[in-house]
Every structure is written in C-alpha cells, then in structure tokens.
Amino acid sequence: MIRINENYTKLKASYLFSDIAKRVSAYAQANPSKPVIRLGIGDVTEPLPQVCIDALHAGTDEMSKRATFKGYGPEQGYAFLREAIAQNDYAARGCRIEADEIFVSDGSKCDCGNIQEIFATDGLRLAIPDPVYPVYVDTNVMAGRTGGVVNGRYEGITYLESTPANGYVPSVPSVPTDLIYLCFPNNPTGAVATRGQLAAWVAYARANKAIILFDSAYEAYIRDPRIPHSIYEIEGAREVAIEFRSFSKTAGFTGTRCAYTVVPKDLQAFDHAGKSHSVHALWNRRHTTKFNGVSYPVQKAAAAIFTDAGKQQVKAMTDFYLANAALIRTAMLKLGFSCVGGDNAPYIWINTGRDSWEFFDLLLNQAQVVCTPGAGFGKCGEGHVRISAFNSRENVETALSRIAAALKA
Numbered sequence: 001m002i003r004i005n006e007n008y009t010k011l012k013a014s015y016l017f018s019d020i021a022k023r024v025s026a027y028a029q030a031n032p033s034k035p036v037i038r039l040g041i042g043d044v045t046e047p048l049p050q051v052c053i054d055a056l057h058a059g060t061d062e063m064s065k066r067a068t069f070k071g072y073g074p075e076q077g078y079a080f081l082r083e084a085i086a087q088n089d090y091a092a093r094g095c096r097i098e099a100d101e102i103f104v105s106d107g108s109k110c111d112c113g114n115i116q117e118i119f120a121t122d123g124l125r126l127a128i129p130d131p132v133y134p135v136y137v138d139t140n141v142m143a144g145r146t147g148g149v150v151n152g153r154y155e156g157i158t159y160l161e162s163t164p165a166n167g168y169v170p171s172v173p174s175v176p177t178d179l180i181y182l183c184f185p186n187n188p189t190g191a192v193a194t195r196g197q198l199a200a201w202v203a204y205a206r207a208n209k210a211i212i213l214f215d216s217a218y219e220a221y222i223r224d225p226r227i228p229h230s231i232y233e234i235e236g237a238r239e240v241a242i243e244f245r246s247f248s249k250t251a252g253f254t255g256t257r258c259a260y261t262v263v264p265k266d267l268q269a270f271d272h273a274g275k276s277h278s279v280h281a282l283w284n285r286r287h288t289t290k291f292n293g294v295s296y297p298v299q300k301a302a303a304a305i306f307t308d309a310g311k312q313q314v315k316a317m318t319d320f321y322l323a324n325a326a327l328i329r330t331a332m333l334k335l336g337f338s339c340v341g342g343d344n345a346p347y348i349w350i351n352t353g354r355d356s357w358e359f360f361d362l363l364l365n366q367a368q369v370v371c372t373p374g375a376g377f378g379k380c381g382e383g384h385v386r387i388s389a390f391n392s393r394e395n396v397e398t399a400l401s402r403i404a405a406a407l408k409a
Helices: 006-010 016-030 050-063 079-093 108-118 134-143 195-208 279-290 296-304 308-334 356-367 393-408
Strands: 102-105 126-130 157-161 179-183 211-215 241-246 259-262 268-270 276-278 338-341 347-351 384-388
Touching (some): 050 296, 079 259, 102 108, 108 241, 108 259, 108 279, 126 134, 179 195, 195 211, 276 279, 308 347, 308 393
Parallel strands (some): 126 157, 126 179, 179 211, 211 241
Antiparallel strands (some): 102 259, 241 259, 268 276, 347 384
C-alpha cells in the first residue's frame, strides 16, 4: 500500500495566495463591470530593463549557432554571473564572498524551501518570525519538524513575534534554537533591521552553533545608508549565515526566474556525534543532484544588471515602485492608520485595528482593490494588511482614491 507523507496533512488546505485568488476570482465573475486592481501578491508589473532584453536576445542568438550553442551549463551557475555577483553585490560593500560560494537558481522561494533538506528533521529547534513569508513555515511542516497546530501555531517552532511594540523587528529569543529564519527588508511588514540588530542575531547564532537563513530578496529597495544590505556586512556572519537573493523584485524577473544563494565555506553544521561538516559541500551536493541550472540566456540577462547601464535601469525601476509605496503610505497615514514599510521596501504594513480578512473583504467589495490579509502571515499579522507597491502609477492612484471613498462611506 502506497502511503503519503502525512506531514502534508498538517498544512492548511491551501496556500495563502491561492485563497486570495479564489476570492478575487469569485468577485470578478460576479461583478464583471467592476475592474479589480491587485495590490496583494508581490508580483512586478513593469517590463524588464532594456539591458536585460538585449542580453536575452544576444544569448538566444548564441543558442542558434553551433559555435556558440550551450547545452548543460554548470549547475552552480556560469562563472560570468557568479563573478559579477561577487564583485558588485558583495566586494563593493566590503563583504568577503567568493564566486564559488554563490549558487545560481531559478528563484529564492525555491531555495528557501529547499535549503532545509540538508538539515536534520529530528530534534532541530526552529526560530521563525511571525508574521512571516509562509514558505519558511510550510516547508518545515512538510519535512516533519513541527507538531500539530495549537492555538493557531505549530508546535516545535519558537515564534519570533513582530509587533507594533518592537517596530516589527523581533529580538533574539531567550531560549536556544538551531535554524533561524530572518527576512530584511521584511516580507510582509517592510520593516528593516539595523546593523546593531543584525549583529545581535549573529552573536546569538555563534553562541548557539545555529545557522541564520537570511532572505534579502528586497535589498535593492534599501535607501537608508545606515541599513545593511547583506548579513555579511556583519562581522562573523560568514560562520553562521546563508543568504538568499533574487532578481525577481530587483530587476523584474518574476516571470524570467533567476536568483542565487550564498553559502560561505566557513559555515559548519554537525552530525549526531558532534562532528562538523561543510554546509557549502552539502548544499553543492544537493544542488548538483536535484538541479540542472538556469538557462544560459536568462543568466546573460541577469549579468546585464551589473553593467553601468543596468545599474541605472534597475535603480530607475526600484525608484518607480518606491514612489508608488510612498503614495500608498502617505494615503494610509492620512486616513488615520499607522503603518511601516514603504520607504526601504515595496510593501506597506498597515495596522487596521480590525479583523484582517474583514478588511480584505471591505476593500475588495467596496473599492475593488486587492490587499493581503495579515492573518495569512501568522498570528501576529491579525489586525493588519499588506499593500504592495507593484503596479502602474495610474492603478495605484486609482486604488487609493477608491480606498479613501470606501473607508469614508
């Protein structure tokens, strides 16, 4: 008799954004004359930078000629992209990251989910923020690291509460943990962590022989020069941290798919006998076994953002979304809500003071605007909603006008 992985039965029936899509689809079918503006899921709307389009075409042309055709490439990524990443994203910020410590992939969502495979399932102590990107929790549930749900939370997780009281940046816990998930600029709250706050996490991880999984998919939106873009800007982080980066929100690659993960060679983890092992070697083994690499034209397009023209075009794109975010934040503050994000992140986290799904339904039914209910991100997300800045300026302005009218009605 074939059996299932019963850990999957602990999961909610569907993924948060699937629930949202079903509600929006039902509303749209029932109200075809009322166009919906989507400011919920964090998907970009602007075209790829021109340098990326040019590089995609050039890479495709190379694939059409025998002399320049590429078959299987290195699973870890082509050297030209890994070297560009090492130089521009790390060396330029004073971080010691070598090209062969970078693993190119088809998305940081995949990497955040897949990385947990190389760690033990029994007895591993998890520390995960609340509210949080659902993938961090769900993939550990699938792996069997958690118990059942009690009062809305999985047993076996130390929840790092992000609330108005701490500015939505959790402090290190008072108990030891082994695998720590951090995301800054944060999804969903848009909050950022200071150098001092990250240094406290690095010190905690070193003291507990723990590993930090640091998701910095939104670092391109940081404008405050005091805020670190990488965990590796903190002394000692090479010994305790893995970093995830994405081209999706940086350069509009949500439909093109390219990202990377940094696993320093200094990073060690331990077997049941206490013997240390190279995490870099373990991830390389997993990566080469289960992944055949990102396509050559897409890697060419990704490398193009590191040219002078590419940097200018990426800056223009992220500035555009940040301008949307500033409009949203200003409008919500004017309506009397407190919020964070929108200045160093493309998300605005709004304290509504009411049931988050109720507020979602209000905006959908009365304003034809889609947001994301905070309760879908965790217990501490209740009473909040996330609004995304990823849309056209016209749609953002129209959405804000509709929201204001609906809330004043």
